[in-house]
Amino acid sequence: MTSFHESEMIALKDVCFSYADRPILNGIDLTIKRGEIIAIMGGSGGGKTTLLGLISGRLKPQTGSVLVKGLEVPNLRQSELYGLRRKIGMLFQFGALFTDLNVFDNVAFPYREQTNLPEEMIRTLVLLKLEAVGLRSAKNLMPAELSGGMARRVALARAVALDPAVMLYDEPFTGLDPISVGIIGRLIKRLNRALGMTSVIVTHDLNETLRLVDRVVVLSQGKIHRDMAPEEIRSTDDPFIRQFADGLPDGPVPFHYPGRDYWSELMDQ
Amino acid sequence: MRASFVQLISALGHFFTSRIDRLGLAARFAGALLVSLSIALGRLPLMFREVYFSGVRSLSIVAVSGLFVGMVLAVQGYEVLQRYGSAESLGVIVALSLVRELGPVVTALLFAGRASSAVTAEIGLMRATEQLAAMDMMAVDPMSRVVAPRFLAAIFSMPFLAAIFSTAGVIGAWIIGVKLIGIDDGAFWSQMQANVDVRIDVLNGLLKSIVFGTAVGLISVFEGYFAAPTAEGIATATTRTVVISSLSVLLLDLLLTVMMFRGLS
Amino acid sequence: MNRSRFDFAVGLFVAIGLLAMAFMALKVGNLAGFDSGTGYVIEARFDNIGGLKVRAPVKSAGVVVGRVESIGLDAETYEARVLLRVYPNYRFSKDTIASILTSGLLGEQYVGLESGGDPVYLAAGDRLGKTQSAMILEKLISQFLFSKAAETPAKAQ
Numbered sequence: 050m051t052s053f054h055e056s057e058m059i060a061l062k063d064v065c066f067s068y069a070d071r072p073i074l075n076g077i078d079l080t081i082k083r084g085e086i087i088a089i090m091g092g093s094g095g096g097k098t099t100l101l102g103l104i105s106g107r108l109k110p111q112t113g114s115v116l117v118k119g120l121e122v123p124n125l126r127q128s129e130l131y132g133l134r135r136k137i138g139m140l141f142q143f144g145a146l147f148t149d150l151n152v153f154d155n156v157a158f159p160y161r162e163q164t165n166l167p168e169e170m171i172r173t174l175v176l177l178k179l180e181a182v183g184l185r186s187a188k189n190l191m192p193a194e195l196s197g198g199m200a201r202r203v204a205l206a207r208a209v210a211l212d213p214a215v216m217l218y219d220e221p222f223t224g225l226d227p228i229s230v231g232i233i234g235r236l237i238k239r240l241n242r243a244l245g246m247t248s249v250i251v252t253h254d255l256n257e258t259l260r261l262v263d264r265v266v267v268l269s270q271g272k273i274h275r276d277m278a279p280e281e282i283r284s285t286d287d288p289f290i291r292q293f294a295d296g297l298p299d300g301p302v303p304f305h306y307p308g309r310d311y312w313s314e315l316m317d318q
Numbered sequence: 319m320r321a322s323f324v325q326l327i328s329a330l331g332h333f334f335t336s337r338i339d340r341l342g343l344a345a346r347f348a349g350a351l352l353v354s355l356s357i358a359l360g361r362l363p364l365m366f367r368e369v370y371f372s373g374v375r376s377l378s379i380v381a382v383s384g385l386f387v388g389m390v391l392a393v394q395g396y397e398v399l400q401r402y403g404s405a406e407s408l409g410v411i412v413a414l415s416l417v418r419e420l421g422p423v424v425t426a427l428l429f430a431g432r433a434s435s436a437v438t439a440e441i442g443l444m445r446a447t448e449q450l451a452a453m454d455m456m457a458v459d460p461m462s463r464v465v466a467p468r469f470l471a472a473i474f475s476m477p478f479l480a481a482i483f484s485t486a487g488v489i490g491a492w493i494i495g496v497k498l499i500g501i502d503d504g505a506f507w508s509q510m511q512a513n514v515d516v517r518i519d520v521l522n523g524l525l526k527s528i529v530f531g532t533a534v535g536l537i538s539v540f541e542g543y544f545a546a547p548t549a550e551g552i553a554t555a556t557t558r559t560v561v562i563s564s565l566s567v568l569l570l571d572l573l574l575t576v577m578m579f580r581g582l583s
Numbered sequence: 584m585n586r587s588r589f590d591f592a593v594g595l596f597v598a599i600g601l602l603a604m605a606f607m608a609l610k611v612g613n614l615a616g617f618d619s620g621t622g623y624v625i626e627a628r629f630d631n632i633g634g635l636k637v638r639a640p641v642k643s644a645g646v647v648v649g650r651v652e653s654i655g656l657d658a659e660t661y662e663a664r665v666l667l668r669v670y671p672n673y674r675f676s677k678d679t680i681a682s683i684l685t686s687g688l689l690g691e692q693y694v695g696l697e698s699g700g701d702p703v704y705l706a707a708g709d710r711l712g713k714t715q716s717a718m719i720l721e722k723l724i725s726q727f728l729f730s731k732a733a734e735t736p737a738k739a740q
Contacts, residue, residue, distance in 0.1 A: 105455060131457035138455075145452035148444075162458045204452075363589075370589045374596040417607060478600025485603040488610075507610065515638075520607050 058083045058215060058247040059104055064113030066099055073099050075271035086241050086248040088258045091268030092302055097251040101217045105137055106130045135163060138213035142220045144204035146192040152203050153188040159210040178206040182236060198229025209240055215247050222254040230257050237261060255294055347540050350461055351469060358466030365467040372433035373475025379432055380425055380479045381486045388487030391415055392494035405501055409510035412491040417514060417523045421484035423571050426530035430563035434538035437468050438559040441542025442552040465539045472535030473528060480527035522578045529570055534563045622670040623707035624652055627681040628662040633717025635683055635692045641667050643696040648673045651694060667694060676701040682715035692717060
């Protein structure tokens with residue numbers, strides 16, 4: 050039984066994960082303390098979303114241990130896993146709202162399914178959560194009628210409904226206008242502080258993210274390339290991070306898809 | 319030459335193993351579904367919602383089809399029977415054909431095309447938009463909340479729809495046979511009642527429709543659940559539901575008919 | 584969740600479905616006459632029952648008065664042992680004759696009862712004294728041929 054420190058909310062030790070014989074994560078060691086907001090960044094397909102899947106128990110690592118609140122997640126039985134998931138909230142990339150329910154019912158869903166609270170109390174709680182994300186008056190709209198930013202805010206309200214201890218965000222800023230990005234960023238920080246949560250954000254958006262997180266974990270080739278504070282990201286010399294931060298087309302992540310030499314292919318006719 | 323022969327054999331082998339793999343997957347899925355049924359049955363409003371979308375919405379197509387099928391049976395049946403002077407047996411022929419076979423089978427095929435394909439698309443889309451994953455993350459089992467109610471709704475709706483089909487068919491045949499062609503109304507009904515047995519014919523027909531409902535229900539939720547999360551994936555899954563459901567219904571019909579009606583004459 | 588909207592429609596659906604099932608059972612099938620269990624059972628023995636089936640009608644003067652309950656073979660006398668269930672409101676005399684008749688030319692076979700003049704009525708469990716077996720086509724033909732053959736030698740004299 051691996052030991053864990055009281056303040057460690059999430060701990061991954063020597064985690065390896067492959068999908069259909071393709072190795073994705075290759076020995077990940079990561080510790081996240083209670084109350085921290087950390088960002089996970091890296092190239093596409095680099096294993097960022099996989100990490101979220103491992104933490105939430107949707108994926109099982111080939112080797113290594115995944116500890117959340119001291120529990121060894123891959124070893125949990127279905128009922129225990131569900132018990133743990135009541136304490137974990139997840140915001141999916143495009144919200145994943147239930148399209149057949151309106152905004153109110155979407156946020157009420159966790160209460161109705163997981164608790165025996167009377168309807169009046171649920172109504173109060175739902176309105177509270179919706180007010181926190183600024184969408185209380187949109188409660189009767191259907192998800193199809195919401196803009197991307199609004200849908201994601203509703204999904205956020207739904208995800209924090211049961212006041213989870215851990216929040217996982219899968220690319221929360223992708224595809225949003227700058228205003229919505231700012232709103233979501235502010236909400237993530239405020240909720241994390243207000244509810245005493247630990248948040249893990251998988252993202253590509255450097256600017257917004259660097260403003261809110263305590264640490265940035267950069268993945269490359271299935272390993273943790275760097276684990277540093279946001280200020281260091283801006284000033285570092287590391288070529289991989291530089292290419293990322295400055296948006297350079299070529300660098301450690303090559304521009305050209307690997308293949309034959311250009312001139313010889315042209316000459317082949 | 320030899321290489322392509324080896325390729326052929328391995329392709330053939332792969333064809334069969336992949337089919338058997340999928341069958342195994344379906345069996346495991348069915349097992350998980352069975353386990354979730356106990357929870358789903360405790361939440362009947364969810365099932366009734368699906369009965370509305372699958373069953374009630376299929377009512378019009380089933381009733382109208384039944385009416386037309388009954389009418390066609392009357393026309394064709396009369397054409398043959400009157401050659402032997404047995405036109406009065408029209409009621410019997412039509413009723414038995416409908417109650418024993420056409421009612422359960424055609425209803426199941428119509429249901430597969432209309433309601434089941436919609437269920438597959440719906441579940442496939444829920445998977446593609448991560449709604450099932452979100453539910454799972456909120457510690458709500460998608461099997462009992464989404465899949466099982468739709469499965470149960472198919473089993474529940476089918477017998478009612480088959481009965482409605484057969485009834486519409488008999489009425490259609492009556493309209494053509496008695497009202498238009500002029501067969502004796504009394505003979506139409508009395509011959510029918512004398513020769514259609516509630517236990518052997520009507521009940522067995524309803525039993526068939528329950529079996530079909532189970533098969534079609536299972537196939538539609540399975541294909542939707544494992545659909546690839548792309549537009550193409552959902553389209554493929556939907557067509558698979560209709561094709562496999564239809565073939566299964568026809569195969570099961572053969573087996574059930576032999577079991578139920580073989581020893582009658 | 585708009586429960587009430589679904590409830591009404593589903594309720595209507597079920598109601599229509601049940602009506603259809605009732606229609607099938609009563610108008611199309613023979614549930615109305617599905618009163619097996621009432622009446623008394625009498626026994627009749629035949630040399631040959633032909634194509635008589637269980638649940639075939641028992642008629643008298645063309646009116647259905649009962650149903651064939653069961654058909655069996657007596658292992659010692661090799662006669663067919665047929666149990667007839669007669670509906671309670673019909674009484675037949677002890678010397679009633681039971682015959683196996685065919686409805687129409689090629690129709691189904693049924694049991695016809697012809698009541699006699701005996702003042703005592705049949706009770707449950709009684710056996711009918713006189714019966715007439717079904718006419719078997721092959722036997723009729725061979726009878727006919729045999730009688731024809733018996734004629735010709737006399738003519739050939």
